[in-house]
Amino acid sequence: MSPVLSPGALEEQLRAIGRERYHDLHPFHGLLHGGHLSKDQVRAWALNRYLYQAAIPIKDAAIVARMDDPALRRIWRQRIIDHDGNAPGEGGIERWLRLTDGLGLPRDYVVSRRGALPATRFAVEAYVHFVRERSLLEAIASSLTELFSPNIISQRVTGMLANYDFISRQTLSYFDDRLTQAPRDADFALDYVKRHATTADTQAAVAAALRFKCDVLWAQLDALHFAYVAPGLIPPGAWRSGENGA
Numbered sequence: 001m002s003p004v005l006s007p008g009a010l011e012e013q014l015r016a017i018g019r020e021r022y023h024d025l026h027p028f029h030g031l032l033h034g035g036h037l038s039k040d041q042v043r044a045w046a047l048n049r050y051l052y053q054a055a056i057p058i059k060d061a062a063i064v065a066r067m068d069d070p071a072l073r074r075i076w077r078q079r080i081i082d083h084d085g086n087a088p089g090e091g092g093i094e095r096w097l098r099l100t101d102g103l104g105l106p107r108d109y110v111v112s113r114r115g116a117l118p119a120t121r122f123a124v125e126a127y128v129h130f131v132r133e134r135s136l137l138e139a140i141a142s143s144l145t146e147l148f149s150p151n152i153i154s155q156r157v158t159g160m161l162a163n164y165d166f167i168s169r170q171t172l173s174y175f176d177d178r179l180t181q182a183p184r185d186a187d188f189a190l191d192y193v194k195r196h197a198t199t200a201d202t203q204a205a206v207a208a209a210l211r212f213k214c215d216v217l218w219a220q221l222d223a224l225h226f227a228y229v230a231p232g233l234i235p236p237g238a239w240r241s242g243e244n245g246a
Ligand SMILES: O=C(O)c1cc(C(=O)O)c2c(n1)C(=O)C(=O)c1cc(C(=O)O)[nH]c1-2
Pocket: 056, 142, 143, 144, 145, 146, 148, 149, 152, 153, 178, 217
């Protein structure tokens, strides 16, 4: 049986998981940020990532539905508002669609999810199932990859703006708000986890939840790499350049 960690030691363990497994280490991101992808490969990334964006408020609604404490729900519901907005034309999903618009992908095709890779769909669904089925503590812990996202988002915006003439600050505007939202959300979730994971079992469970979530992110990039970089095996039904108006 492993010993009970202090809150500080638990935080260090969680940060170590990020250093070892976060998707900033994935080669696909090196290619994306370094300007080594074609416009079609960037399109494939944006099209597939739409599924992740669209699933985030659904998984957060599942988390809110499991919270007994109104104070906690008030805080967590902000995440849903950030992605859905308060009115049509607002929110993170809409801003993601400005990126896919800017890349010339038809909106109805993106939103239909028809061209997404099967593994993208499975990974995203696994995240939603995880927060429904596991404890609230594990569900909250699974959001902790956001501790590590501001760094990669800064690298992405700088790299993509410098390296692709088809990318503009406007098409990448989705990421502007994430730079303040992600630290706010991650700080809250980390504090919650440190206060509630106070036994060896619950500490092991939150570490496993964070590893699981790193796998959800990693698997999506593996799928993109396999289909659109090398060996370039695009599954039946998944988007191909020139199809569906893009
Ligand atoms: O661009 C990225 O690398 C990245 C990573 C992550 C993450 O680490 O899960 C999120 C986001 N972006 C993001 O935009 C976002 O809204 C988001 C929500 C969540 C979550 O688990 O609740 N992660 C992420």
